[in-house]
Amino acid sequence: EVQLLESGGGLVQRGGSLRLSCAASGFTFSNYAMTWVRQAPGKGLEWVSTITSSAGNIWYADSVKGRFTISRDNSGNTLFLQMNSLRAEDTAIYYCAKSMAAAEGTFDYWGQGTLVTASS
Amino acid sequence: DIQMTQSPSSLSASVGDRVTITCQASQDINNYLNWYQQKPGKAPELLIYDASILEIGVPSRFSGGGSGTDFTFTISSLQPDDFATYYCQQYNSFWTFGQGTKVEIK
Numbered sequence: 001e002v003q004l005l006e007s008g009g010g011l012v013q014r015g016g017s018l019r020l021s022c023a024a025s026g027f028t029f030s031n032y033a034m035t036w037v038r039q040a041p042g043k044g045l046e047w048v049s050t051i052t053s054s055a056g057n058i059w060y061a062d063s064v065k066g067r068f069t070i071s072r073d074n075s076g077n078t079l080f081l082q083m084n085s086l087r088a089e090d091t092a093i094y095y096c097a098k099s100m101a102a103a104e105g106t107f108d109y110w111g112q113g114t115l116v117t118a119s120s
Numbered sequence: 121d122i123q124m125t126q127s128p129s130s131l132s133a134s135v136g137d138r139v140t141i142t143c144q145a146s147q148d149i150n151n152y153l154n155w156y157q158q159k160p161g162k163a164p165e166l167l168i169y170d171a172s173i174l175e176i177g178v179p180s181r182f183s184g185g186g187s188g189t190d191f192t193f194t195i196s197s198l199q200p201d202d203f204a205t206y207y208c209q210q211y212n213s214f215w216t217f218g219q220g221t222k223v224e225i226k
Contacts, residue, residue, distance in 0.1 A: 035215070037164075037217075044207065044217060044218070044219045044220045045156075045158075045164065045207055045209075045217040045220070046217065047214070047215035047216065047217065050215065059214060061214075062121075095163055095164070100169065104211070105152060105154075105209075105210075105211020105212075105215055106154050106166065106169045106170075106211065107154075107156075107164075107166060107209075108166050108169075108175065110163035110164055110165070111163060112162075112163055113163055
């Protein structure tokens with residue numbers, strides 16, 4: 001059974017940093033692209049960042065480029081999101097999602113999310 | 121950037137109704153279009169990918185169609201478990217979600 005478990009969320013001061021993790025199990029992690037998607041309170045879904053299976057390609061939304069860094073540890077089956085210079089508008093639930101085989105853009109499994117609150 | 125416009129943003133319907141949601145892309149996205157369902161407090165779930173292919177385990181009352189810039193998502197006979205928010209998502213160029221359609225009980 002595929003499982004994705006996010007951790008690392010919490011309350012952080014604006015301008016501060018946080019590192020999210022997503023522990024994966026139930027599939028061969030190193031074979032799949034992985035993605036972070038966020039959802040501000042009461043709002044819709046927003047794509048944040050995607051990393052291919054071997055980390056050869058990485059993409060970021062303009063809203064986080066230069067502040068967030070996605071990475072992965074294929075030996076430890078874990079996805080990361082380093083978030084720096086956090087702003088109020090970064091407050092959201094952050095989901096990690098697995099890509100379908102041969103289709104990086106389709107997310108077939110999602111974690112339950114971790115809440116990040118950037119507050120003054 | 122590709123913008124995705126979903127309509128309506130919300131709708132009220134009864135059990136057994138046929139429900140259709142539309143999603144329009146700001147440019148041609150071929151058939152690189154997915155649909156997700158999200159219930160309150162839960163993560164999204166994939167229902168349909170590549171515009172019309174039903175994900176394994178998803179009931180056949182859900183269907184999708186379209187190509188290019190105009191897409192539809194249909195629930196043929198609304199069930200109590202279907203009251204949720206639905207999102208379209210393109211992946212022709214990066215990844216963009218529509219703003220969502222909340223399906224409520226009439």
